[in-house]
Amino acid sequence: MDYATLLQILDTTLRLATPLLFACLAGLFSERSGIFDIGLEGKMLAAAMASGAVAFLTGSAWLGMLAGIGASLVFAAIHGLASITFRGNQLISGVALNFLASGITVLVAQALFGQGGRTPPLSGAARFNPITLPFADTLQGVPVLGPLYREVISGHALPVYLALAMVPLSWWVLNRTRFGLRLRAVGENPAAVDTAGVSVVGLRYAALAITGILCGLAGAYMATALQAGFGREMTAGRGYIALAALIFAKWRPVAALWACLLFGFFQALALRPDVVQAVVQVKVPVPFLDALPYILTVVVLAGFIGKAIPPRAGGEPYVKER
Amino acid sequence: MDRLPRWADVALVPLISLLLAAIISALVLLSIGQSPVEAFDVMVDGALGSAYGWGYTLYYTTSFIFTGLSVTFAFHASMFNIGGEGQAQLGGLGVALVALALPWPHWTLALAAATLGAALFGAAWAAIPAYLQARRGSHIVITTIMFNYIAAAFLVYLLVDVLRPAGQMDPASARFPEGAHLPALNDIPGLNLIFTKPVPANVTLFIALAMAVVVWAILWQTRLGYQIRAFGKSEPAARYAGINPTFIIMVAMLMSGALAGMMSVNNVMGEAERLLQNSSEGAGFIGIAVALMGRNHPFGVVLAALLFGFLYQGGAELGLWTSIPIEMRIVVQGLVILFTGALDMMVRMLLARIFALFRSRQPGVA
Numbered sequence: 001m002d003y004a005t006l007l008q009i010l011d012t013t014l015r016l017a018t019p020l021l022f023a024c025l026a027g028l029f030s031e032r033s034g035i036f037d038i039g040l041e042g043k044m045l046a047a048a049m050a051s052g053a054v055a056f057l058t059g060s061a062w063l064g065m066l067a068g069i070g071a072s073l074v075f076a077a078i079h080g081l082a083s084i085t086f087r088g089n090q091l092i093s094g095v096a097l098n099f100l101a102s103g104i105t106v107l108v109a110q111a112l113f114g115q116g117g118r119t120p121p122l123s124g125a126a127r128f129n130p131i132t133l134p135f136a137d138t139l140q141g142v143p144v145l146g147p148l149y150r151e152v153i154s155g156h157a158l159p160v161y162l163a164l165a166m167v168p169l170s171w172w173v174l175n176r177t178r179f180g181l182r183l184r185a186v187g188e189n190p191a192a193v194d195t196a197g198v199s200v201v202g203l204r205y206a207a208l209a210i211t212g213i214l215c216g217l218a219g220a221y222m223a224t225a226l227q228a229g230f231g232r233e234m235t236a237g238r239g240y241i242a243l244a245a246l247i248f249a250k251w252r253p254v255a256a257l258w259a260c261l262l263f264g265f266f267q268a269l270a271l272r273p274d275v276v277q278a279v280v281q282v283k284v285p286v287p288f289l290d291a292l293p294y295i296l297t298v299v300v301l302a303g304f305i306g307k308a309i310p311p312r313a314g315g316e317p318y319v320k321e322r
Numbered sequence: 323m324d325r326l327p328r329w330a331d332v333a334l335v336p337l338i339s340l341l342l343a344a345i346i347s348a349l350v351l352l353s354i355g356q357s358p359v360e361a362f363d364v365m366v367d368g369a370l371g372s373a374y375g376w377g378y379t380l381y382y383t384t385s386f387i388f389t390g391l392s393v394t395f396a397f398h399a400s401m402f403n404i405g406g407e408g409q410a411q412l413g414g415l416g417v418a419l420v421a422l423a424l425p426w427p428h429w430t431l432a433l434a435a436a437t438l439g440a441a442l443f444g445a446a447w448a449a450i451p452a453y454l455q456a457r458r459g460s461h462i463v464i465t466t467i468m469f470n471y472i473a474a475a476f477l478v479y480l481l482v483d484v485l486r487p488a489g490q491m492d493p494a495s496a497r498f499p500e501g502a503h504l505p506a507l508n509d510i511p512g513l514n515l516i517f518t519k520p521v522p523a524n525v526t527l528f529i530a531l532a533m534a535v536v537v538w539a540i541l542w543q544t545r546l547g548y549q550i551r552a553f554g555k556s557e558p559a560a561r562y563a564g565i566n567p568t569f570i571i572m573v574a575m576l577m578s579g580a581l582a583g584m585m586s587v588n589n590v591m592g593e594a595e596r597l598l599q600n601s602s603e604g605a606g607f608i609g610i611a612v613a614l615m616g617r618n619h620p621f622g623v624v625l626a627a628l629l630f631g632f633l634y635q636g637g638a639e640l641g642l643w644t645s646i647p648i649e650m651r652i653v654v655q656g657l658v659i660l661f662t663g664a665l666d667m668m669v670r671m672l673l674a675r676i677f678a679l680f681r682s683r684q685p686g687v688a
Contacts (some may be wrong), residue, residue: 038463082664086671091402091463093664095610099656104350106649111354117647232649240467247464285483291475294468298450301460301468310461 002195003144004301005275007151009268014152014160015226017264019044019218019235021163023242024249024256025170026214032174032251033207034187034313038094039079041239042101045218047072049105052119052230053112055126062222064126065159068223069216075101076212084204087317098239106232119223119230128225157225159217168212170253183207187311190318209265218242244297253309263293326673336615336622336662338669340629343391343657350653354647364643365636375635377507381593383631384523387530388585389609390538390616390623392578397618398541399574400554405451406582408473409444413583414590415477416443416494418485418597426501427546427571433504437587445576446582447473452575456568460577474600481599493596504592524592526582530627533581533641534620540577541620549575604652608634610656614662616686630655 023040030037037135047068055064077095082093106117113120133154139146174180182203186193218238223230245263249255269276270289277283326335348358372638376553389406396403403409416439426432451465481493490496506524508517517523541547552562553570561567590601612630616622637651 014366078660082660082668084446086665086667088664088667090664091404092610092614092659095404095607096656096660097663099652099659100606101656103649103652103654103656104649107350107354110647117649151633237471238470243464244468287475287479287482290478291472294471294475298454298465298468298472300461301465302454302458303460 003147004151004275005272007147009265009272009275010148010152011155012268012271013062013261013265014156014265017260018156018160018163019222019226019238020245020260020263022159022166022218022221023239024245024260025166025253026211026218027243027246028170028174028249028251028253028256029183029207029214030211031246031314032187032311033183033204034190034311034316034318035079035083035204035208036090036094036315037079037208037211038091038240039075039097039101040211040218041235042094042098043072043075043212043215044222044235044239045098045105045221045233046075046101048223048234049109049119049219049230051216051220051224052122053109055122055224056120056229059124059126061122061126061220064224065217065220068220069213072216072219073209073212076208076215080208081204083317084201084208090315090317101200105230107233109230117232122224122228122274125182126142126224127228128159128221129160130155130157153299154230157221157315159221159225163218163221164257167253167257170256172229174253179206181227184311187313190313194318194320200320204318215239241293244293246291247297247310248300250309266290266292326670326677330673330677332617332677334673335666335669336617338630338673339661339666340598340615342657342661342665343670344653346657347650347654348550351646351650354646355505356644361640361644361646361650364639365632367644368639369632369635373517374519374521375639377517377519377523378635378638379628379631380507380523380527381588381631382605383519383627384527384530384588384592385585385605386608386612386627386630386634387534387624388581388588389605390612390627391533391609391620392581392585392606393609393613394616394618394620394623395537395541395581396574396578397613398547398554399550399570400557401452401455401571401574401578402463403448403466403575403578403582404463404610405448405469405579405606406609407467407604408470409447409579409582410585410602410606411473411477411600412447413440413444414586414597414601415480415581416440417586417590418498420593421498421502422496425499428501429504432502433525433529433587433591436502436591437584440583440586441580444586445580447583448575448579449572452572452579455575456571470606477597478599481597485597493599498595502591503595504587505593515639522593524588526588526592529584530623532585537581538620546573582609608655611659611662615658 020057023044027037027040048070051068054067055061079093082088093302109119110117136150136154140150182198186200186203194200241263247261248259266289270286273286351358351361369375392406393403417436420439451462454460454465455462485495486493487496499507499530504524506521507513508520524678549565550570553565590597612623612626615628633651633654637648640646640650641648
């Protein structure tokens, strides 16, 4: 494999890791607050449809993004209602919302555009187009680093950089702010937070709102940057890969970045089986590459590579009085 | 919160949940400019209006009984098995390997062997997540989800690279031999007077009904069933009573996987007669809705499976005869899971208020 191919794969890695990263950080906020959310997939899908549709109708990718965030927030609110207010089973609620999103996106897209459940292709300002970072062309001559900068780091759509920026921001919010401290506490020991006079319900709803916004960004990126429009089931299990990455990262923001890049790298490799074959000298079946993130997650869950310990109060509805 | 009377708990709560799901579904249809009444008519007519429609409805029902029982069995040990989909696909592999292994002389032999194969493969696919939950504390929900994806990838690999006969383009196994052909309901003397046209519903329906009885007997009539339910209610109490948690988790999940695997006898052997990609078509997930709707009781599961059979066949008819996309049935499925599973408490609170209202009106009681 030559350097140019490697750069190409890394470039794809970054593009494919972006939705995973948004969704993974989204899951991080809700799970650290003690709410399991396996509905990341559904929220992303709903956001992708809403942003694809609105971006087409208004011609603005930004309005599309806002619509995506809105749609995702609605789903987050239903999840909150079921799992916080009515203390229902969080896993079941997540499963239900995934189905709901899977069906309703196609229904709405079909009703709006009548193109078999897709939104019409986007172009121009309705998409987030690639941005060339400063000096990308001037530095091209620098050996090794120049092409790396030009091909891999520069030339992505805005949400890619936004996702990367979310990593330090999430770390800072979680570890350096009062809100973050309370959020982590409510996921470990909600009774203690309650005793301190802070609203458990309020904190958890706030966490779910952040989850909604981040999933909205993930979906909007899928429909308006990675691809040009929404297609049925376009998230294709990314919500679950993000969940896997979250466990892989042991619920920490910076580790989440590496996990998402790794899983993005696997997805990029699955697109280039020829390269994989050339490197390992054996024919590797593409499905194996597809399944690799899931297999790795199971290995991590089994505790063979360090122990992944979830937030202690995760999945438990909080009941104030016993 | 007041306790509800038993009849309300068993019958009224699921019915109200269903009603709420139906109302929201109707609103969804209205909002996309369709008529809910017309849609319902098409569904009833297509799924229940003719013997032919019933033949499809019962075919789906058969699959959903298996997957519903699968989820139910695990639920009683407080295990949430979302892996029914993967286990069903592996079950399909078991069916295909058995059916293709021999030139079967008679379908009864093939059916018995294929059922066993499906159950074994389904159980094997549930065994790893079960073991990881029991011994290493990995969350069963996450591992079974991961195993769904691994199963899908594994089957794509097998169908493209291994099982596909030479010269065939589409990724599927070879056709099953003639001896592995299961009689459909229209082939059975007596029933063929009702089902005059070929229908996909087949003898597997009777296996499904028998399994409902078996599951009921295991859970409520045996020592093992008592242990499983005790473990599901309270793990510490079960442990204190000397019940082995590893054993219970393994048994419950293996049985659950076996039941999910067995559904493939219905679709792979009874209908397609070869193994296709994504053979279970989401039936594993519908098991969750069926189990919730059926209140985790085999009798309820059979009724709920029939309801979802109607929903699936009716949904397909919608896709055929109206401009409502077939995905409508996924919306209804999601809503049923949401209301019966996650918003259960909301319905109960509502009912408790209403009951309290009636009680306080009776003189002398309040």
